[in-house]
Ligand SMILES: Nc1ncnc2c1ncn2[C@@H]1O[C@H](COP(=O)(O)OP(=O)(O)O)[C@@H](O)[C@H]1O
């Protein structure tokens with residue numbers, strides 16, 4: 001299964017979700033491939049890997065899908081990563097799907113960390129994915145971003161219906177939740193009302209350990225195992241497996 005993490009808004013928690021959900025699921029025994037698809041390369045940096053001078057990145061597979069495997073970096077026994085850096089660019093929407101076709105059968109899950117844009121890069125993530133995860137940061141603008149993204153997906157679905165590509169399903173994950181904040185609670189309430197069962201029950205709290213962990217090159221579960229953030233990602237992984 002290929003899952004894309006998407007939102008045109010930066011700073012909503014896409015990379016954090018990719019790193020920590022991937023770490024938890026591989027820790028639970030799944031073979032996971034993380035794919036960075038943001039030219040900023042933050043996912044690699046969060047694992048303590050510098051993508052800037054890497055010989056192979058996802059571009060290797062975009063230009064020749066038979067070579068995608070050459071770009072795979074081993075992070076943990078069941079956890080691999082393909083890097084991205086500022087050289088990432090695409091000219092058509094099917095390139096990422098083609099690049100992953102040659103490696104996806106080696107994994108239970110491929111998790112793509114998307115860019116903060118609504119352009120051809122994001123179209124590549126959508127086309128390559130079987131299902132999308134949209135982080136909803138509990139902030140009014142982020143809520144609008146989710147609405148925009150979903151209506152764009154629906155329009156895309158209408159066009160795709162004619163070309164026989166299925167409309168993409170999606171789930172929403174509430175990120176950076178501060179329970180003491182009334183605005184946060186209001187946004188959570190309206191998201192659950194509007195999107196119902198598409199919203200994960202587990203929500204990720206605002207938690208300093210989550211922000212500190214990537215500065216040490218670690219997922220929060222390895223950085224501070226008993227933090228609120230680590231517990232939340234363990235719960236999220238459990239709920240995800242039942243999806
Ligand atoms: N639940 C959280 N609690 C505290 N800080 C968080 C949390 N989630 C993300 N962050 C921090 O917020 C910033 C933006 O998150 P990031 O995952 O990079 O967003 P995006 O990939 O959507 O741009 C990062 O510095 C990250 O460490």
Ligand SMILES: [Mg+2]
Pocket residue numbers: 014015016038042113114
């Ligand atoms: Mg990111």
